[in-house]
Amino acid sequence: MRILGIETSCDETAAAVVEDGTKVLSNVIASSVDLHAQTGGVVPEVAAREHLRQISPVVDKALSDAKVGWDDIDAIAVTHAPGLLTSLLVGVNTAQTLAYIYNKPLILTHHVAGHIYANFLERQTTNDQFPILILTISGGHNELVLMKSHHDFEVIGETLDDAAGEAFDKIARLLDLGFPGGPIISKRAELGDSTAFDFPRPMLDKDNKYNFSFSGLKSAVKREVDRLKTIDERQINNLCASFQSAVIDVLADKLTMAADEFNVKSVHLAGGVSANQLLRKTVRERLSSNIELLWPEEMIYCTDNAAMIASAAFFNPKKEFNAKSVEVSSQLDLS
Numbered sequence: 001m002r003i004l005g006i007e008t009s010c011d012e013t014a015a016a017v018v019e020d021g022t023k024v025l026s027n028v029i030a031s032s033v034d035l036h037a038q039t040g041g042v043v044p045e046v047a048a049r050e051h052l053r054q055i056s057p058v059v060d061k062a063l064s065d066a067k068v069g070w071d072d073i074d075a076i077a078v079t080h081a082p083g084l085l086t087s088l089l090v091g092v093n094t095a096q097t098l099a100y101i102y103n104k105p106l107i108l109t110h111h112v113a114g115h116i117y118a119n120f121l122e123r124q125t126t127n128d129q130f131p132i133l134i135l136t137i138s139g140g141h142n143e144l145v146l147m148k149s150h151h152d153f154e155v156i157g158e159t160l161d162d163a164a165g166e167a168f169d170k171i172a173r174l175l176d177l178g179f180p181g182g183p184i185i186s187k188r189a190e191l192g193d194s195t196a197f198d199f200p201r202p203m204l205d206k207d208n209k210y211n212f213s214f215s216g217l218k219s220a221v222k223r224e225v226d227r228l229k230t231i232d233e234r235q236i237n238n239l240c241a242s243f244q245s246a247v248i249d250v251l252a253d254k255l256t257m258a259a260d261e262f263n264v265k266s267v268h269l270a271g272g273v274s275a276n277q278l279l280r281k282t283v284r285e286r287l288s289s290n291i292e293l294l295w296p297e298e299m300i301y302c303t304d305n306a307a308m309i310a311s312a313a314f315f316n317p318k319k320e321f322n323a324k325s326v327e328v329s330s331q332l333d334l335s
């Protein structure tokens with residue numbers, strides 16, 4: 001089965017053709033990140049306009065890169081939640097129209113389910129890898145998800161304030177380093193000393209054992225920046241390294257604690273922050289050696305893309321076919 005995936009929930013206009021949920025025939029992404037870098041964050045109206053400009057050429061290219069025509073497409077999958085409403089509307093409206101014109105089933109897909117299925121792309125999947133524990137970490141989401149079978153998602157923890165990626169972005173803005181913050185901070189951190197500043201590792205009380213909170217850490221970095229007044233390059237590198245190590249400690253400790261408690265067979269990292277090399281290394285070191293650890297096969301599958309949306313749709317046993325009247329939502333629970 002070949003599914004055309006469409007993703008426009010934030011600042012990436014993406015379309016992809018995926019066969020049987022795993023084989024990526026094409027994966028086209030037009031990012032408006034350069035425009036948002038000028039404002040230090042995504043301006044919804046600017047993102048929506050860019051989606052409108054890009055969506056048709058991106059869909060055309062996804063088909064031509066995959067060397068398929070409309071007759072070869074069995075269904076269209078689109079992200080309908082959560083995300084920026086005006087951005088989601090462009091993708092959903094396009095998908096709905098294409099489904100109507102070409103008489104294809106339309107499968108509405110949750111963006112975080114998409115990030116979770118990024119770990120199924122370009123891989124053999126077997127049912128004996130369940131239960132899987134997934135840490136979804138991106139600019140908008142930060143969840144610990146227990147998955148006992150396909151699309152059976154139990155959210156066992158989430159952030160009470162900022163998502164991990166959002167914390168990276170906000171600290172980068174505070175230090176005037178650019179957007180998105182994650183890749184920049186992790187590069188600067190390589191040059192810095194992670195013990196230079198003793199930032200808090202918010203582990204929270206037992207009722208919030210698997211929840212996250214990064215706003216206190218953000219305030220601690222800000223206090224330090226205010227105290228320093230003038231900051232040289234070396235101090236910036238040290239701030240980045242110390243901040244990154246605090247975030248990673250919290251993510252890795254909670255993840256390994258939950259992996260043991262729920263006796264999982266595999267742990268998956270998903271979402272933009274899963275591109276972070278130190279996070280991958282730290283989790284591997286702390287996780288029991290008998291637990292498989294995966295992150296997306298390609299860097300491009302960590303951040304927003306449409307191949308993951310097509311994959312999530314393929315594995316969804318409750319595929320919502322022929323939706324004539326569809327809704328978008330800025331917030332929608334995964335489970």
Ligand code: KG4
Pocket residue numbers: 010137138139140141164165166168169180181182183186271272273274275276277302303304
């Ligand atoms: O999944 P994604 O592309 O979009 C959302 O759904 O939000 O994630 C983007 C986030 C940004 O906050 C960015 O700063 C972060 O992922 N990110 C990273 C790295 N690469 C991207 N964070 C830490 N380290 C990285 N190497």
Ligand code: ZN
Pocket residue numbers: 111115138139271272303304
């Ligand atoms: Zn995302």
